[in-house]
Amino acid sequence: MSAGIVLDGVVKRYGDHVALDVDHLAVPRGALAVVVGPSGCGKSTALRLVSGLDRPDEGRIWIDGSDVTDRPPGARSLSMVFQDFALYPHLTVAENIGFSLTLRAHRPRLSRASVDAKVSSAAALLRIDELLHRRPSQLSGGQRQRVAIARAIIREPEVLLLDEPLSSLDAQLRHHARTELLRLHRELRSTIVLVTHDQSEALSMADHLVVLDQGRVAQAGPPQEVYDHPATTFVARFLGAPPMNLQSRDGLLLGWRPEAALFGAAPPGAHSVAGTVDVVEYTGDGHLVTCTAPTGPWSARVPGGTPPPPPGSALTVHVPAASLHRFDATTGTRLTG
């Protein structure tokens, strides 16, 4: 797989604060890459550097094999959807979408009719044909997002950057918008980089996941790989809800996910954990129990159909050896196996 976007030794500082420090990061061409991390981890900085809105203090940025570090945003064959959508409030939906095509920098020069044709086909793709004559203030949040995406894809960019595209939508629209974005990615085939703070959004959408922690890449790779083999305790606890249980034992940190817990008789080689049930939550497809134990609290998922243990009762669960993660107790990095 050839590289769509490469960041090489990229450092960005704001005053004394290092916002981003990336040794090497490659996003495969045509991937839907999701950059995820807690707020302040540098994910928006990364997006602004790739877009060219900000310049790195050190390092080079490559898009589709060319060094774009010194190019302005308009000359990078990319476009961007902003968190607040940043539609031009004085222009109609059609004028917003077609804006970039009518600028001097656009090659080739397009006739009015061909601009209109491109605008209609982008609007059709996003299913906003009915809205072309409205202004942004007359649109709902979901419609504004579609307009912003249509405006971004009209120039058929190699790279599409999305900054927290779902965060300003209400919960009901969010899932719908996720599937729409996945469909769009399939139809466009361009490299998409999406930034989010929501780990479940990241896991469900990414085909390439980048986890950032304090300006550094904690781990990058296919989401299943990152979820199943977290490189650090940070990644282990950041991905998955509720987060992975971590307990120190024999001088190292032992991790296991709540859904890996087995009830009943212990299979051979399993790791057994005992505690007292503190809280039981109903999750629709089962229950989540949180237990207290001398080694620290832990939680386990009780599958649907199994009655949950009552609060206050003693509980022992078993974790198969294959579901155990071992981390260095001081550095938090993953130990092989």
Added chain:
Amino acid sequence: MRRADLRHHATLGIAVVASTAPLLWALASSFKPVNRIYDPVAPPWPVSFDNYRVALTGFPIASLLGNTLLMASAVTAMQLVVAVLAAYGMVRFKVRRAGLLLAALTGALVVPTQSLMVPHFLMLVELGWRNTYAGLVVPQLSGCALAVLLLRQNLLALPPNLFAAAAIDAATPGETLWRVVLPLLRPAMSSVGILVFVATWNEYLWPLLAVPDTDHATIQIGLQSFMNSEGANHGPLLAAAMLSTIPVVAMYLVASRRIVDAFLHSGLR
């Protein structure tokens, strides 16, 4: 009506009376014949147009208004062009020593214009611009700090991602100014323009220095010289003063909606 509403209305009422009473008194008096003009409670009827007849014959009102309109329009246009470019430059680009620039502009607001009169006048004479329209108009560009600051404030209220979106769309700074900033700034520009226009219209000292001859004189100078030539003849003077306010009042009547809108929309979403 709630008590707070009542208080607000009472306060506003006092302000309205305080600002309109002298104007209404002047308007009423301008229609009184000379034997009743010093009686403040006398009603203005039967209406007499004598004062206006005297004012219009002894007073070159058309040329005075024409000169004033030319001066106020030219100064407003020049200040707006310079202020838009300056404010856009300050907001859109990373300006070195931006803080110093801002402090200088703010400082310029507190420098009394009177203190600049002598240097401006000397430059004017040096340029040979005395008794010319250029001499009347161009030096008044020096008062554009307020316009720059007001427009800068309005630009800062725009969503910053708007500039970023234009940059991503590959718009040049000029295209961004012309096609994104100017349309959004129009309400602010009209309110700033009206402020500048009215202030320039009422300017007295500079026109007096720059264009002392009657061909180029503005209405405020005309009123003064009319007062000197007519002595204490207050009736025609009030009539002339009323005539001189007509263009500004007309502008307010036409644009009042726009003025209110401009102030309401200054925090653009």
